[in-house]
Amino acid sequence: MDLESILFTQGFGSRRQCRALIAAGRVSVDGAVCIEPDTVFAVDGLMFEVDGAAWHYREHAYLMLHKPPGYECSRDPQHHASVFSLLPAPLATRGVQCVGRLDEDTTGLLLLSDDGKFIHAYTSPKRKVPKTYIATTRHPIDDAQLTALSDGVLLHGESKPIAAAAVLARGERLLELTINEGKYHQVKRMIAAAGNRCEALHRERIGSLALPATLAQGEWRWLDAADLLALGER
Numbered sequence: 001m002d003l004e005s006i007l008f009t010q011g012f013g014s015r016r017q018c019r020a021l022i023a024a025g026r027v028s029v030d031g032a033v034c035i036e037p038d039t040v041f042a043v044d045g046l047m048f049e050v051d052g053a054a055w056h057y058r059e060h061a062y063l064m065l066h067k068p069p070g071y072e073c074s075r076d077p078q079h080h081a082s083v084f085s086l087l088p089a090p091l092a093t094r095g096v097q098c099v100g101r102l103d104e105d106t107t108g109l110l111l112l113s114d115d116g117k118f119i120h121a122y123t124s125p126k127r128k129v130p131k132t133y134i135a136t137t138r139h140p141i142d143d144a145q146l147t148a149l150s151d152g153v154l155l156h157g158e159s160k161p162i163a164a165a166a167v168l169a170r171g172e173r174l175l176e177l178t179i180n181e182g183k184y185h186q187v188k189r190m191i192a193a194a195g196n197r198c199e200a201l202h203r204e205r206i207g208s209l210a211l212p213a214t215l216a217q218g219e220w221r222w223l224d225a226a227d228l229l230a231l232g233e234r
Contacts, residue, residue, distance in 0.1 A: 011094030108203030
């Protein structure tokens with residue numbers, strides 16, 4: 001693939017902008033500056049630098065982000081900053097999307113990708129991908145609430161009760177809840193239907209992929225082979 005196309009597919013602007021970057025000597029490949037946009041490179045394992053920042057060519061972007069509170073999972077946020085403002089510009093430019101959404105006040109594991117099939121697989125209700133949340137509740141959790149969540153609670157607007165795939169009290173006001181659906185405000189609504197109130201919510205895991213303790217709020221990283229394996233993708 002020629003260098004102009006490489007930069008274009010990786011989100012470094014329009015083709016004209018990519019040609020200008022190259023012509024200005026701001027792009028290097030394998031440590032050597034390249035000023036010819038038509039120079040062809042094998043993309044498998046390719047590493048290049050733009051303004052000194054290293055990038056690896058990736059046909060598709062697969063990312064995890066530790067979402068902080070106060071961010072909306074939208075490119076057109078209404079009241080708060082967008083989660084896309086936490087990413088380097090090329091990732092937003094190449095069209096990564098949130099794989100499902102977290103509420104503005106919900107923290108934790110958020111996946112992003114520009115692979116339409118990947119996004120569909122993890123947002124489709126038919127696949128029933130388990131997602132584990134940690135909820136801080138207003139009132140102490142009791143056995144009746146755990147039983148209700150396990151057996152199923154009827155949410156407003158639903159015709160049948162919805163049960164948690166797994167539920168566990170981690171503390172007096174700390175609840176671990178796993179769901180297989182992704183309905184609007186589902187965890188908060190389930191806790192309310194069980195007779196309590198969710199005061200804070202954190203997504204800890206999607207499938208077998210857990211949010212790393214080393215990834216601070218607001219930080220992101222690429223998904224590696226082990227991550228994709230935990231998601232059942234490779």
